[in-house]
Amino acid sequence: MPEIIGYSVLALFVALILFMVIRTLLTKKPKLEDRNYTPHEIDLERVTSHLVGAVQIPTVTLKDNDCDGSIFYKYQEYLEKCYPKIMAVAKKTNVNKYAVIYTVKGSDESLLPCAILAHQDVVPAPEEGWEVPPFSGAIKDGYVYGRGSQDMKSQMIVALEGLEILLEDGLYPKRTIMFCFGHDEELRGTFGALEISKHLESQGIKLEYVLDEGGTILDGKMLGINNKIALIGTxxxxxxxxxxxxxxxxxxxxxxxxxxxxxxxxxxxxxxxxxxxxxxxxxxxxxxxxxxxxxxxxxxxxxxxxxxxxxxxxxxxxxxxxxxxxxxxxxxxxxxxxxxxxxxxxxxxxxxxxxxxxxxxxxxxxxxxxxxxxxxxxxxxxxxLEGSIDPSPVSDIDTQAFKDLQQTIGEVFNGYIAAPYPFIAASDAKHYYNLTNCVYRFTPFEKTIEDGARIHGINERQSIESLELGTRFFLRLYENTCF
Ligand SMILES: [Zn+2]
Missing domain, CATH: 3.30.70.360 (Alpha-Beta Plaits)
Known part of the structure; x- marks a missing residue:
């Protein structure tokens, strides 16, 4: 009798191992769709000069919304000068004074708009310890230096650049694209992003997806993967x-x-x-x-x-x-x-x-x-202390928008794996769940850990080389989702 029990346990154990092995063998890598991707030529000098000019305007977060924020209007005038094609067709809406939405209305009204987020504000930058003045936008060793060069004027610039190029090519989006730029992300986004999302909600607007900064590109080795992993914050x-x-x-x-x-x-x-x-x-x-x-x-x-x-x-x-x-x-x-x-x-x-x-x-x-x-x-x-906040809702990933985002990353970043993950820092994106379940966070720049650590610190800088793929990323994202 004990023998029978022993054999039964052994048989069950072997069956379990077999089950686990078969399950593992049946798990296959998803394939990218073949969508004929040809990388677009990027005028890197132009992108770089746009970023330099943006960094030179010191849009430090206001302590409260009643302070003089005219610097944000100056910053918006600057963007409007840099992107004439977008601005010729965009409708500008200022929300709660200094936050701004640029809406490029798509030709197909049946498609829900998408929102591309970025924040105009930067944290303060006392000069001490900087190799160059923090708002100089100086170019040094292949980098643009300055407060906001990483967090996050670079992402705002490449996001605009991508659409400007497509419009220059004589193309026009089917889907409406809304650039939503808050002005107090570094102080929780309640005056900027939150007010924008409330404004859009009051207009009865629902969004196809939202994309903001966040996420990271990791070396997969620590997880036993021989590739880079682009993490998308959900x-x-x-x-x-x-x-x-x-x-x-x-x-x-x-x-x-x-x-x-x-x-x-x-x-x-x-x-x-x-x-x-x-x-x-x-x-x-x-x-x-x-x-x-x-x-x-x-x-x-x-x-x-x-x-x-x-x-x-x-x-x-x-x-x-x-x-x-x-x-x-x-x-x-x-x-x-x-x-x-x-x-x-x-x-x-x-x-x-x-x-x-x-x-x-x-x-x-x-x-x-x-x-x-x-x-x-x-x-x-x-x-x-003030500033505590519960975790945000979790975005859906079984959506066309998420698939398109994965596809775009795979195409532009030469086969990198794109995966969802819980973002550990904070962004404006959390204020947009009233408009869609597809709120994603991704920053399309590869950077060293050492450069990443400069965010909010001294000698913040953005590699010029990375602006090329960053621009291609947004350009391709629009092609994949809006054109
Ligand atoms: Zn930021």
């Missing part, structure tokens, strides 16, 4: 800064109480770091792995195709293998700041610490706050 993680505060009697540190405010705070921060939020699969993470699995080597592919069976092991591996994959699987909690007494020999009457959190789809700012409170204990008071 949602945004939430964001919150939690302030932990412990109050205790102050006084001289020669006679401390049994517990000090700094000690209690440190213990709380240590526990928060140790007790990570649970790891779980979200739709965007599942979508991502489903899209890239067919390109992986057999081992990785087997694991991901059989995610439902191997889930516990996979979760463990992904949370341990790199901070990037860990961030895909859970809400992260990172202690970032602490403050105690002003002098080394005083007991701090108040000790404070900050925990920065990026909240996973499916959880909320309030749930995470409750979790931190539970871990930190009742002696720690928790509050939230």
């Amino acid at each position: 949602c945004e993680k939430g964001y919150a800064d939690y302030v932990l505060e412990v109050e205790k009697d102050g006084g001289h540190s020669s006679a401390p109480d049994r517990r000090t405010s700094v000690g209690i705070l440190s213990e709380a921060l240590y526990k928060i770091e140790k007790h990570k939020r649970r790891a779980y699969w979200t739709k965007p993470t599942k979508d991502m792995f489903k899209s890239i699995a067919p390109y992986m080597n057999f081992g990785f592919k087997l694991a991901l195709v059989n995610r439902d069976i191997l889930s516990p092991v996979l979760k463990l591996v992904l949370t341990l293998v790199s901070p990037f994959t860990n961030g895909l699987m859970r809400t992260t909690l990172a202690p970032t700041q602490t403050k105690g007494a002003h002098t080394p020999n005083t007991l701090a009457p108040v000790a404070t610490g900050t925990v920065n959190s990026r909240i996973n789809t499916g959880e909320t700012v309030e749930q995470v706050k409750a979790y931190i409170q539970k871990i930190a204990g009742k002696n720690v008071k928790i509050s939230m």
Whole structure:
């Protein structure tokens, strides 16, 4: 009798392995459609000079909408001068003063419009540490230097450039294209992007798709893929800064109480770091792995195709293998700041610490706050800084617009794999879910990690060479979706 049970278990095990292997073998790479793509000639000097001029106009985000924002009008005049073909047919609408929509009406009214987003504003740039003045737009070593050169005037310029070229060729779009440029993305986009989306909603407008900055182009090696992966953001993680505060009697540190405010705070921060939020699969993470699995080597592919069976092991591996994959699987909690007494020999009457959190789809700012409170204990008071936001909705990917975006990336970037993923930073795009379920984030520039780190920092720069493919990307996206 025990023998029969033993054999049955073995047979089941073998069947399971066979099932997983067959499933893996049946997973095939999707093919790009053959749409006759011929790369267009790009006048790189012209694109570069347009970017230089854009960087030279210091459109620093306004503190509030009542400040003098005439610099944004100057910036818009500049764009209008650079793109005469677009502006000859576009309708301009200013929203909430400085945000702007340029609408190029398509010839086929039955098609829903698409919206190409970019933000006009940039973060401040104190001159200290810059190799060139931050608003000079200087060209150096094959780069355009300056605040906004990456984030995100380069993307705005190539997006306009792509359509200008098609219009110069005497072509005209069937689908309406709306360029929606907010002016306070760096402060959450409530005056710009949010007002634009409300304005469009009030006009009864629905969109085919929205494309904004975000996403990244990764080397696939760390995932066992011998290619580059272009990641398209289909949602945004939430964001919150939690302030932990412990109050205790102050006084001289020669006679401390049994517990000090700094000690209690440190213990709380240590526990928060140790007790990570649970790891779980979200739709965007599942979508991502489903899209890239067919390109992986057999081992990785087997694991991901059989995610439902191997889930516990996979979760463990992904949370341990790199901070990037860990961030895909859970809400992260990172202690970032602490403050105690002003002098080394005083007991701090108040000790404070900050925990920065990026909240996973499916959880909320309030749930995470409750979790931190539970871990930190009742002696720690928790509050939230302004600017916290729940995760955004998740975009559909079984859509023609997403397929066209993948197709365009594959064509322009010579076979790169395009996959959806949960975007970890913030963008204006989150304000547009009232108009469509197809809200995507992609930045069509390859960059080094070192260059990416210059965003919001010193010596921000955009490689001139990358502007060529960036322009081709938008040009081809319009051809694939609007012409
Ligand atoms: Zn940006």
